[in-house]
């Protein structure tokens with residue numbers, strides 16, 4: 001099944017009203033902090049409650065969970081809880097075939113063909129049948145429920161991108177297929193957001209032939225209007241023609257083709273054949289995400305190598321080394337200082353190798369996917385150090401954290417310019433850059449007195465609600481100001497940071513050393529940091545508005 005556009009759809013259009021889930025579950029670690037029904041944060045008291053209100057407790061179709069047997073691994077407890085809630089709800093069609101449950105694909109045959117999965121599914125199905133006291137002769141239905149959760153459930157994130165749990169939606173959402181260059185994205189809305197159900201929405205779903213399922217859909221509609229659980233909305237991020245297929249992404253799109261393909265195979269058991277995956281030569285974004293630079297020490301020229309094989313070993317070595325440092329940092333095993341020294345050293349020095357009997361230096365492209373992950377880690381590591389540190393270096397740590405956040409935002413811009421579906425990642429990175437720069441501005445001794453001077457007369461009008469310039473024109477204006485400000489401020493932001501200093505400009509990643517730092521007063525530095533922060537937030541808002549239909553609320 002698939003979903004097709006019933007009419008031409010403009011960019012930034014919500015495709016259907018917010019849908020409540022058929023079933024959902026928090027991940028284990030959020031069970032005591034969030035409401036098991038609506039996923040909102042629980043009040044601190046009373047303690048040990050699973051729900052935020054009596055209504056939420058009433059709308060949960062299954063509340064008594066016994067302990068899960070260990071044999072269900074690699075299936076997660078949240079998958080089982082969702083399957084149990086689905087089977088216990090009034091809307092489930094118990095006469096479904098193993099291949100579809102309430103119209104939702106189960107991929108039963110594919111999942112059962114994998115020996116490690118099939119055993120786990122079998123154990124999980126027997127466990128569910130026991131819990132539900134099923135008197136059916138076999139566990140086909142329970143297996144179908146688990147498989148449909150594995151195939152269709154999506155991870156629910158809060159407004160900060162924190163993954164709280166999973167939710168399973170009806171065919172209006174679950175029939176949307178994946179593309180690595182999707183034309184739509186989805187987001188979750190909280191229960192207080194009001195929408196008009198009588199609005200016309202530009203997609204229709206093909207008729208479900210099974211009348212049982214239709215009446216189930218009506219039942220689900222009732223639960224939907226009661227409105228429990230985290231609601232989902234899909235929104236177009238590209239112009240879509242009538243009859244064109246609606247697609248979203250099931251995975252992280254800031255990965256090169258091979259990694260995306262293996263992610264999709266591991267999680268969904270299919271090989272993606274979308275335009276981006278099938279492109280030959282690879283799409284620009286993918287060649288950059290895997291790109292390496294070859295620097296010949298005696299020459300100033302730089303070769304760009306994409307997808308070469310003779311340097312694979314060197315790239316793998318560098319990638320493993322950086323990834324190890326990132327993993328150590330994320331697992332709290334390592335002091336942030338050790339982490340950033342290790343990562344910066346590889347980013348900066350790259351790796352030496354011999355080609356044509358001459359020594360060359362190999363470096364990851366500034367937008368290599370491992371480098372992007374390294375910047376995220378470094379921005380966090382420096383920020384942590386700025387909080388933990390002795391007073392003397394707080395400012396410097398905060399400054400370098402802001403430099404990495406901004407560099408990452410610029411990298412995401414380059415990728416987004418070539419692939420519009422990366423708008424969501426870009427919006428998040430620009431928002432983080434704005435926040436980091438604002439944090440840095442707060443550490444200047446002069447901040448309060450100069451705050452009122454910080455206005456960009458060119459861009460101020462862009463943020464007003466009735467500004468009728470289109471998104472391209474607004475982006476162009478904001479980015480032109482960002483380029484100007486960063487020319488002045490980049491050498492200050494990157495002081496003492498040899499890797500970032502390699503780049504003359506973070507906007508185009510040109511690799512020319514900075515010739516000394518511009519001399520500016522503290523007041524000018526403060527104004528420029530605040531101005532840059534303002535523009536980052538403005539740009540993040542523009543992108544967030546496109547993808548989510550709402551501002552990031554950083555600028556009031």
Ligand SMILES: C[S@@+](CC[C@H](N)C(=O)[O-])C[C@H]1O[C@@H](n2cnc3c(N)ncnc32)[C@H](O)[C@@H]1O
Pocket residue numbers: 001002103104105107151152174175176177178179268269270271272273274
């Ligand atoms: C959420 S469902 C999408 C709707 C599904 N096509 C259906 O018939 O109900 C996810 C499953 O659809 C299939 N699918 C989604 N996107 C695909 C793609 N780009 N190529 C091949 N199969 C895809 C895979 O079997 C995947 O596990």
